[in-house]
Amino acid sequence: ILNVEQSPQSLHVQEGDSTNFTCSFPSSNFYALHWYRWETAKSPEALFVMTLNGDEKKKGRISATLNTKEGYSYLYIKGSQPEDSATYLCAFRNNDMRFGAGTRLTVKP
Amino acid sequence: KAGVTQTPRYLIKTRGQQVTLSCSPISGHRSVSWYQQTPGQGLQFLFEYFSETQRNKGNFPGRFSGRQFSNSRSEMNVSTLELGDSALYLCASSLGTANTEAFFGQGTRLTVV
Numbered sequence: 001i002l003n004v005e006q007s008p009q010s011l012h013v014q015e016g017d018s019t020n021f022t023c024s025f026p027s028s029n030f031y032a033l034h035w036y037r038w039e040t041a042k043s044p045e046a047l048f049v050m051t052l053n054g055d056e057k058k059k060g061r062i063s064a065t066l067n068t069k070e071g072y073s074y075l076y077i078k079g080s081q082p083e084d085s086a087t088y089l090c091a092f093r094n095n096d097m098r099f100g101a102g103t104r105l106t107v108k109p
Numbered sequence: 110k111a112g113v114t115q116t117p118r119y120l121i122k123t124r125g126q127q128v129t130l131s132c133s134p135i136s137g138h139r140s141v142s143w144y145q146q147t148p149g150q151g152l153q154f155l156f157e158y159f160s161e162t163q164r165n166k167g168n169f170p171g172r173f174s175g176r177q178f179s180n181s182r183s184e185m186n187v188s189t190l191e192l193g194d195s196a197l198y199l200c201a202s203s204l205g206t207a208n209t210e211a212f213f214g215q216g217t218r219l220t221v222v
Contacts, residue, residue: 031207046210096165101151
């Protein structure tokens with residue numbers, strides 16, 4: 001994989017559902033994998049920066065895992081709330097920062 | 110602690126003109142990166158400056174250039190504007206290592222007519 005790929009492109013869930021997204025990235029020359037949340041009319045906001053294979057990070061109801069050998073990361077949201085509605089971006093960091101196109105999450109009340 | 114400030118927030122320019130965008134990073138941050146977002150595209154990396162030196166450059170034509178000053182403030186310049194340059198331009202500041210998070214400004218929305 002030469003680029004950073006995210007799936008799905010968009011997701012609609014009901015309040016209370018748990019959900020997860022995937023980020024695939026090149027497995028060579030890895031420095032770090034970043035996750036950002038981008039709400040409409042705001043700036044992207046950092047969620048996690050992950051550097052070690054097998055890393056797991058958690059912030060409230062949101063968590064992420066990292067597999068650098070196979071080049072993927074998962075972002076999980078437990079018990080989605082309407083305020084979780086946003087675009088979730090991952091970025092592969094080596095010499096530059098390469099972003100995926102994002103997963104647009106909509107949580108319906 | 111003040112966040113990343115970008116000016117102006119909105120800009121309308123005519124084809125062929127040039128434009129300069131400004132980014133003031135968070136105090137203490139020495140790295141400033143610039144990104145372009147166009148409809149249907151993700152954030153595309155333009156360049157990164159660290160301590161007044163361009164550290165990395167994305168795949169953009171030479172019409173796109175930048176610089177960083179001794180106080181870490183950065184400017185991005187686009188010459189001979191084209192309609193396709195219409196986009197949201199975001200800058201982000203960080204401490205400059207791969208494992209540190211980037212803090213984004215609110216962006217400059219450039220429209221080329």
